[in-house]
Amino acid sequence: MSANNVKQPQKNLPTGVKGALVGAGASCLVLKAGSGYGWMLRPPGAVAEDDFLKKCLRCGRCAHVCPYDAVKMGKLSDGLAIGTPFIVPREMPCYLCSDLPCVKACPSGALDPELKDPLKTRMGTAVISEREECLSIKGLRCEVCYRACPVIDKAITVENYLNVETGRHAIFEPVVHKKDCTGCGICEKACVLERPAIVVQPLQPPTESWYES
Amino acid sequence: MKVNRWTTGRRCVQILMLLLLATPAFGWTFFEGNLGAAAIVGLQLSDPLAALQILLLTGTLTATMLSGTAIVVVFYGLFGGRVFCGWVCPVHLITDLVDLLPWPKRLSSWSLEWKTTALIVTVIMTVILGIPVFETVSPIGTTARALTFGVSSSLIIIVLIVIAELVLVRRVWCRSLCPLGGFYYQLGRFSPLVVAYDTAKCSHCGECRRVCFVPEVLAPSLKSQRNMVHSGECTRCGACVGICPEKALGFALRNPFER
Ligand code: SF4
Ligand code: SF4
Ligand code: SF4
Numbered sequence A: 001m002s003a004n005n006v007k008q009p010q011k012n013l014p015t016g017v018k019g020a021l022v023g024a025g026a027s028c029l030v031l032k033a034g035s036g037y038g039w040m041l042r043p044p045g046a047v048a049e050d051d052f053l054k055k056c057l058r059c060g061r062c063a064h065v066c067p068y069d070a071v072k073m074g075k076l077s078d079g080l081a082i083g084t085p086f087i088v089p090r091e092m093p094c095y096l097c098s099d100l101p102c103v104k105a106c107p108s109g110a111l112d113p114e115l116k117d118p119l120k121t122r123m124g125t126a127v128i129s130e131r132e133e134c135l136s137i138k139g140l141r142c143e144v145c146y147r148a149c150p151v152i153d154k155a156i157t158v159e160n161y162l163n164v165e166t167g168r169h170a171i172f173e174p175v176v177h178k179k180d181c182t183g184c185g186i187c188e189k190a191c192v193l194e195r196p197a198i199v200v201q202p203l204q205p206p207t208e209s210w211y212e213s
Numbered sequence B: 001m002k003v004n005r006w007t008t009g010r011r012c013v014q015i016l017m018l019l020l021l022a023t024p025a026f027g028w029t030f031f032e033g034n035l036g037a038a039a040i041v042g043l044q045l046s047d048p049l050a051a052l053q054i055l056l057l058t059g060t061l062t063a064t065m066l067s068g069t070a071i072v073v074v075f076y077g078l079f080g081g082r083v084f085c086g087w088v089c090p091v092h093l094i095t096d097l098v099d100l101l102p103w104p105k106r107l108s109s110w111s112l113e114w115k116t117t118a119l120i121v122t123v124i125m126t127v128i129l130g131i132p133v134f135e136t137v138s139p140i141g142t143t144a145r146a147l148t149f150g151v152s153s154s155l156i157i158i159v160l161i162v163i164a165e166l167v168l169v170r171r172v173w174c175r176s177l178c179p180l181g182g183f184y185y186q187l188g189r190f191s192p193l194v195v196a197y198d199t200a201k202c203s204h205c206g207e208c209r210r211v212c213f214v215p216e217v218l219a220p221s222l223k224s225q226r227n228m229v230h231s232g233e234c235t236r237c238g239a240c241v242g243i244c245p246e247k248a249l250g251f252a253l254r255n256p257f258e259r
């Protein structure tokens, strides 16, 4: 190792405090600046987002045990969510493992250990977000999302009605029932369109208006 | 050059720790997590500073975290708090290697006491921001995540540390800035395992102080003829023990409450 003639440290705590405060302020800015992202689909059992951000240790154990590598970890650009786990269904949805290894692995309770039945998972809820694009609603017999859903006939049903445009065909529209939807995102992954017409969204809308100061 | 057995041994342990942190990426399952919380063949471990942040934020701790923290506190309490820094932490390995580069860097040192300030600031920010700040932005967690989830923008903090240490102040992160180092410093003040001198053999050549990254801890003991390094800053890395030409240094046990 190279030469080392370190001076005896001076007790300059006031400067130290100043430096630390500047550093703290700067990191607050970085964190705050990136935190406007909005919503992330958390792994099964995740407690409410506010609590989740407090409880999650950013340890990555949920991601390490996920057999599908469905759980990703937040990066610098994810602001306050740096290091927290989330799922991007279009890349890899949650396949609702029967033993929920992610929940079992979580040491902090950020993924609620009370969740034992994967079909009771409520990560979010699927929504048909682009009715105009959905092939089924256009009158074709797609229904791929319906067939992919692990809670088929409960979370998604197919409702048929007369196609008023042709006047003689039926439309078989996939309809999501959020009471039974786990938010796993398998439907979002399965949608045949380039940009999925069905996506997982937060289960509860924000209680306060974003436009209120 | 003489082989410093302690440093070589420590380097092996550091690299093994790095590999351990990377094992989930190979699909091996006996280890999961990072240095904030982990399970090694089912044994739950949890970093006390991580637990402290969660406790402050939520007012409770899971049984898993309580027991995991207890094991870690007892372990580092016995072997010397900053033994974590010297032997386990991946960032210390990185900065150890950076320190080997023949790069012109300012030798003036920043105070070791800043770490405690950093620790306090971390705790305050945790409460203000409502997130466990150290677990979120620490270079330690960031490195561990990069090992298993791939390189990401978060690694900027490692780049900043390396640049700072190359051009600004040597070892500035581990010596003066790391809140976790500050935490383990406090723990290490009461550890029984310490570096001890045989004052009769010491020729005051100063070799030990040249290899130590916190040489402040050796100086007072040398001067005052005390025969133990009592400071919690000592990482028990053993570099001084390995380098001493007179074999005047070694590890010993002390009564932690006797100074
Ligand atoms: S339930 Fe299975 S697939 Fe879904 S996130 Fe957990 S481990 Fe991954
Ligand atoms: S296992 Fe739990 S604490 Fe760890 S990253 Fe996943 S949700 Fe967070
Ligand atoms: S997210 Fe889609 S696939 Fe999963 S349960 Fe809900 S409707 Fe079914």
Ligand code: SF4
Pocket (backbone or CB within 6 Å): A128, A133, A134, A135, A136, A137, A142, A143, A144, A145, A146, A174, A190, A191, A192, A193, A196, A197, A198
């Ligand atoms: S898979 Fe896509 S296009 Fe097909 S019915 Fe479902 S939402 Fe519509």
